[in-house]
Amino acid sequence: MSRINNINRRKFLEIFGGCSCGLMIASCSTAPITQRKQLKLLPESTLNKQAAQIYENVKNKTKLSDNKKQLDEIKEIGSRIEESVSAYFESKNQNDPTYNFNWEYILIDNDKIKNAWCMPGGKIAVYTGILKVTKNKHGLAAVMGHEIAHAVAKHSVERASRALVLNVSTAAIDIFTGGAISNASRATGVDVAGMLRTFGIDNPFGRKQETEADFLGLIFSSLAGYDIRESVKIWERMKEANKGKEPPEWMSTHPSSVRRIESLKKWIPEIIMDYPPIRKIS
Numbered sequence: 001m002s003r004i005n006n007i008n009r010r011k012f013l014e015i016f017g018g019c020s021c022g023l024m025i026a027s028c029s030t031a032p033i034t035q036r037k038q039l040k041l042l043p044e045s046t047l048n049k050q051a052a053q054i055y056e057n058v059k060n061k062t063k064l065s066d067n068k069k070q071l072d073e074i075k076e077i078g079s080r081i082e083e084s085v086s087a088y089f090e091s092k093n094q095n096d097p098t099y100n101f102n103w104e105y106i107l108i109d110n111d112k113i114k115n116a117w118c119m120p121g122g123k124i125a126v127y128t129g130i131l132k133v134t135k136n137k138h139g140l141a142a143v144m145g146h147e148i149a150h151a152v153a154k155h156s157v158e159r160a161s162r163a164l165v166l167n168v169s170t171a172a173i174d175i176f177t178g179g180a181i182s183n184a185s186r187a188t189g190v191d192v193a194g195m196l197r198t199f200g201i202d203n204p205f206g207r208k209q210e211t212e213a214d215f216l217g218l219i220f221s222s223l224a225g226y227d228i229r230e231s232v233k234i235w236e237r238m239k240e241a242n243k244g245k246e247p248p249e250w251m252s253t254h255p256s257s258v259r260r261i262e263s264l265k266k267w268i269p270e271i272i273m274d275y276p277p278i279r280k281i282s
């Protein structure tokens with residue numbers, strides 16, 4: 001089996017080379033704004049549908065916070081970013097990559113988990129634990145902007161397509177056949193963690209995708225009127241929270257580096273100039 005897989009893989013690489021895009025016009029597209037070429041073999045609609053189903057399970061199986069004020073702030077930041085992303089692409093006469101999104105926000109009551117994620121189609125979760133690190137709305141907007149950027153740039157579709165082609169994972173096939181979902185539902189108690197893993201939520205995306213999410217996240221937060229200089233402080237606070245302990249989830253799923261902070265510092269002044277707030281923040 002592995003020999004056949006290897007041959008297939010080699011054939012694929014021979015035909016499509018490094019970029020994988022030259023000949024596969026139909027299945028290739030570019031990421032918004034950065035124009036990075038992406039391989040997309042699988043329909044986004046299917047992925048969004050499965051993500052929505054998992055999101056429902058997360059809502060049913062995890063303890064949601066009853067801190068209405070905090071949830072309202074998350075929703076407020078989210079809807080400002082939503083509107084700004086759509087308004088931006090509209091202003092450029094480009095297709096809005098979020099036209100088919102069904103945005104939703106939850107705050108999970110877990111002070112120990114310093115994490116946040118956004119599933120395909122705009123399904124967002126913030127854990128109460130990360131609020132100690134984000135500290136203010138600008139910090140929270142930095143984290144949410146980054147997570148939303150992964151969804152806007154369709155990184156999960158790209159990732160699942162790559163996995164499918166390279167046979168490195170059955171997760172992609174599971175998503176598209178509903179296998180992972182139905183297996184998890186059959187088991188006693190829904191394995192929420194397992195399902196999130198299927199989407200790579202607990203795993204860093206590739207280096208290119210992380211850099212792209214950093215960059216686009218800054219743009220979206222800036223368009224939404226937030227102070228993006230806070231993003232550098234988040235990374236510094238993450239490092240602080242990390243001292244002598246297990247790394248916070250958001251940090252381990254989004255590996256930090258000196259270079260990363262340097263990139264943010266380099267981009268921030270340019271982005272503030274090039275992507276001013278589309279709507280004034282109140």
Ligand SMILES: [Zn+2]
Nearest residue numbers: 150210213254
């Ligand atoms: Zn990320």
